[in-house]
């Protein structure tokens with residue numbers, strides 16, 4: 158029963174650029190798996206969305222402060238976050254990998270000693286780097302978006318970055334001059350999130366819409382549109 162969301166407009170925060178999940182296309186429209194998914198669910202459940210590409214950390218904070226109703230931004234479902242957020246059913250598996258410049262000889266964590274590593278503020282990649290930096294003796298620098306983080310590595314300012322596996326893989330396919338050198342860590346699926354205890358009707362409508370899109374094959378065609386049929 159979606160009567161509580163019907164006709165309503167919800168403000169949804171997202172990342173600025175996190176392809177294939179959210180990115181501006183050449184007409185400056187936000188597209189990607191997350192964008193197609195939330196729009197298809199809204200359409201099916203009879204509500205409207207106002208997308209705000211705030212950046213990952215800002216989008217998460219906007220939901221916490223009540224300035225946005227929900228966030229869809231390749232956001233990993235973690236136990237720590239469950240203290241502040243209610244998550245939808247998972248919709249995509251992910252994990253954190255280390256990437257280095259294409260011509261780099263670094264291929265494991267123990268080679269980061271004394272070096273500088275780039276991460277994105279508020280992400281599980283940043284959490285992961287911060288949790289191991291003492292052990293491996295590297296320094297962490299933060300960026301607000303993935304593109305600036307990649308650039309810091311490709312230009313040689315940092316020797317590595319930590320990014321979500323599907324996103325790093327996609328960026329490399331699209332020409333980002335980095336390579337992935339580790340297996341995914343902190344494996345956790347993505348979910349849509351609302352502030353804990355708030356917007357429960359929206360969360361239920363998301364879950365119902367997701368289940369319907371999976372059953373109808375629309376979810377698979379959205380994925381295939383960005384990733385090809387084999388993922």
Ligand code: GLN
Pocket residue numbers: 172175213230231232233234251277279280281282321
């Ligand atoms: N999946 C990661 C997280 O939830 C990164 C999300 C992102 O950068 N948009 O922290």
